[in-house]
Amino acid sequence: MADELVHYEVRRGIATITLDSPHNRNALSAQLRAELTGHLKSATADDAVRVIVLSHTGPVFCSGMDLKEAGGASADKQGVNEFPVILEQLWTSPKPVVARLAGPARAGGVGIVAACDIAVAVDTATFAFSEVRIGVVPAVISVTVLPRLLPRAAHELFLTGETFAAPRAVAIGLINSAVPGDDLDTEVTRYTDMLALGAPNALTATKRMLQEPRSDNLSEVFADMLALSARHFGGPEGQEGIAAFVGKRKPSWVPPGDA
Ligand SMILES: CC(C)(COP(=O)([O-])OP(=O)([O-])OC[C@H]1O[C@@H](n2cnc3c(N)ncnc32)[C@H](O)[C@@H]1OP(=O)([O-])[O-])[C@@H](O)C(=O)NCCC(=O)NCCSC(=O)C[C@@](C)(O)CC(=O)[O-]
Numbered sequence: 158m159a160d161e162l163v164h165y166e167v168r169r170g171i172a173t174i175t176l177d178s179p180h181n182r183n184a185l186s187a188q189l190r191a192e193l194t195g196h197l198k199s200a201t202a203d204d205a206v207r208v209i210v211l212s213h214t215g216p217v218f219c220s221g222m223d224l225k226e227a228g229g230a231s232a233d234k235q236g237v238n239e240f241p242v243i244l245e246q247l248w249t250s251p252k253p254v255v256a257r258l259a260g261p262a263r264a265g266g267v268g269i270v271a272a273c274d275i276a277v278a279v280d281t282a283t284f285a286f287s288e289v290r291i292g293v294v295p296a297v298i299s300v301t302v303l304p305r306l307l308p309r310a311a312h313e314l315f316l317t318g319e320t321f322a323a324p325r326a327v328a329i330g331l332i333n334s335a336v337p338g339d340d341l342d343t344e345v346t347r348y349t350d351m352l353a354l355g356a357p358n359a360l361t362a363t364k365r366m367l368q369e370p371r372s373d374n375l376s377e378v379f380a381d382m383l384a385l386s387a388r389h390f391g392g393p394e395g396q397e398g399i400a401a402f403v404g405k406r407k408p409s410w411v412p413p414g415d416a
Contacts, residue, residue, distance in 0.1 A: 163192035165199060170207040171349050172200040172252075179215025184223035185265055190239055197246040208352045209250060210345060211273060212257040218282070219266025224291070240265060244301050247272035248368065251361040253352045257345045258282050259338065267331070268298025271305045274364065275352075276332035277344045282323045284331065290318040304368075305330050356394045356410050 164175040174196045176183040183189070200209045213219065222240070247254050247269065256270050258278035264287050270276045286302075288295045295302070295315050303311055310329045314321065323335035336344045352360070362385060371378050389395045393411045401408035 162189040165196040172206040173210045176213040182217035182220035186223040209254045218258040218262040221264030272301040280335040285320040
């Protein structure tokens, strides 16, 4: 059996999924995609997991689609066909996902970063939507990237394929913070600690609320949001959170799905 290309570990409510294919800069080969999908499923299904961290070994977070596998393959055999599954798993994961980048990301790898809720990178990391430079299109990743970037930035970066540095990635909202390498893990922990304080069902509902397209009818939007808010105020999680606040104690969250 081939060596594992993705590792999975759960500690204190945090599932860490680590891409470990440094020889090709964590390219999205068929094997890596299949393992990543499996681990994302496990993390989603495990009630003990509160937060997911997507990390990597080697100098690069992810170099996008595996170009050695893609070369010579016919259009219908391209791995890009399965790639939306991974982006959707990340984007719709009921648990918050934090990307930890100790190095650059390219193309599909940047799409993965954009699909995560929070992304923390070393300040030397670089990014590029390099697809057009190799004659392909950032089509699938546009689904997760576009909501994160202003249209001007997306036009510029998709069309030029230019490499941009971590501070610009922060400025356009692609990543949340860029820190010196020595501070990377502390910064990731700062986020995971904060995310673990939130009530599981409230976090899931908040993710959906942020991602679902809104109607143009403001009254309808308010009615939907009022119903969502009422369900959570009146549900066991909301009631526990309120009782804990009033009682000056820490809340004890019910298992996900019971709110
Ligand atoms: C990432 C850096 C900057 C690191 O730059 P570096 O650290 O200097 O590494 P390197 O360029 O020396 O590469 C090291 C090894 O990794 C391999 N490698 C590297 N990347 C890949 C790859 N993607 N697929 C397969 N192999 C790859 C590369 O071929 C080489 O293998 P070796 O020569 O030692 O045998 C550089 O390697 C690079 O620019 N890689 C190519 C990035 C790229 O153009 N990706 C496009 C992927 S297309 C895509 O993702 C399409 C998609 C999904 O967005 C479409 C859609 O959204 O619809």
